[in-house]
Amino acid sequence: MTHTRRWYFNRRPAKDIEADTLLLREEALPPAGAGQLLLRTIYLSMDATNRLWLGDWDLYMEPVRPGEAMKGFALCEVIESHNAAFPAGSLVAGLVPWSDYSLSDGSGLSLVPRIAGLKLAEAFGVLAIAGPTALVGLMEIGRPKAGDTVVVTAAAGAVGMLVGQIARIHGCRTIGIAGGPDKCRMLTESFGYDHAIDYKRDDVVARLRELAPDGVDVHFENVGGDMLDAGLTVMKNFGAVVICGLISTYNSAAGDRIPGPYMFRNLIMRRLRVEGFVILDYLDRYPQYQAQLAGWMLEGRLNYRLDITEGLENAVDALKMLYTGANNGKVLVRIGPES
């Protein structure tokens, strides 16, 4: 019998995640039955959207309900298999409970190939969620042309650090917005941004106007709130605004009325297209996205930075970093050894 630790959703937080929001318990798993897999978690991906699953908004998917195990996107090793699609020893990725071990019938899982030249953490950290999100959001929703000016918020975050580089690869001018001098330095030195704006120090609208006097063609939004308003203020006519995330609003109290962007009128004044997306809708095209992204990584054209927390017991603290901006790169939690 396999014993595991597992995080459970205990009580809905009023606002920020609290000490009793999620509780870690030990339990025994039943043996893997017909068609089932026993999975060992290696890396757990921390994503901004995880907080939403603990709230009461009407979401793009089923939320986690109090009493249920918290779940997350993870890289796992198949320890024991009764399912020919996922042989023992193979690596799989998908939504699984936050735990050392778990049982699965394989639904929603995909096999993860080992890519020569890429570490497992890099491949998982970039290719599982952040990379496809950046690629789909920029190229399929934003659709910039070469020479366009692209602005990215949370530009040093897991997705933002990739969007700037993908935009550069496609011949765009790139402006990244992040908080603090260290992150801003990373934007221009490591992540291919032509310009960085420090929202903690700069007047964002004034700087955007200086850097893009003719306006912005594509705005890639990860934050919402003031950042989105600054972006809407400086858009060029017929520009596109990609709504990838609104992390500044995800810790709201359940009943809060959160104002949309005050410059919403610019949808008319500048004839803007503003469009949201959810990467889970694009899973059937993951192979092509991952091949594209892995190719750029192997060619050294796509830099990235991982922020790895050790140990399942620290998963909640790792997740909370996303909402304060304390992380430096894509946040993963290492649950167990790579092999």
Added chain:
Amino acid sequence: MTHTRRWYFNRRPAKDIEADTLLLREEALPPAGAGQLLLRTIYLSMDATNRLWLGDWDLYMEPVRPGEAMKGFALCEVIESHNAAFPAGSLVAGLVPWSDYSLSDGSGLSLVPRIAGLKLAEAFGVLAIAGPTALVGLMEIGRPKAGDTVVVTAAAGAVGMLVGQIARIHGCRTIGIAGGPDKCRMLTESFGYDHAIDYKRDDVVARLRELAPDGVDVHFENVGGDMLDAGLTVMKNFGAVVICGLISTYNSAAGDRIPGPYMFRNLIMRRLRVEGFVILDYLDRYPQYQAQLAGWMLEGRLNYRLDITEGLENAVDALKMLYTGANNGKVLVRIGPES
């Protein structure tokens, strides 16, 4: 020498248009010079966007500045021509001063053909602004498919009364939102709406959920504020929201911060495309839109209602009706006789 009355923008209103916002003066026009036309105004179109031209927002076009003549979209007769493109006796439409007579060099004007079977007021009222706006907004921005559910706000207004009928012509289910039982009756009896919601009496979200239990495919927004929030709340995944107008916000005080829709997060949760447009961008395709619309009118497939105010001196009162919903149909001001 021609004498005319002309409205001038006197003082920017804090909020609603006030008694001294626009002032009517009498003046003498200089003789028409080389290349110029002397125009006699027949009908003046009152459009929601007119109020914006008196404000200090950064607009889609040059505003009217205090001290300048107020302008509007008008149908005029060419009284005297020194411009071969617009012979004396012809009808023209375009942006002209709010006045009995005006001079023009012809720029921005287009010739208006007389259409057998349509009264001049009908042709101008439907084909000049409202019809192309409804057609472009619904078919080129919203792009519904046959069988889709389309919701329209200010559905008894100049644009809204046409959107529902055009949607029906294309095989859509239509739900119109308007204020009061009389307007709601017009929606279903005259303007081809399958269902009407009275926002003054009904719980709009609850009624939308009843009438569209699977969600709404295309939402056509003319109002903004609570109406837009109701629409965003019931959108179907991958739906389209057309931002044609936000009239509920146009009388705001100059410095007001106007919250965008509180359900903005649904751009992600429902993967929505929200897109604004300005009909002036589509002037080069007016002939095709007008031919299409006139055809439907002559076939009796496009009903419409005009609300005609008599006399230039009453133009301001006519305009103000738009912001209270006091009008019943497309608002025109008759400045002079049709011939």
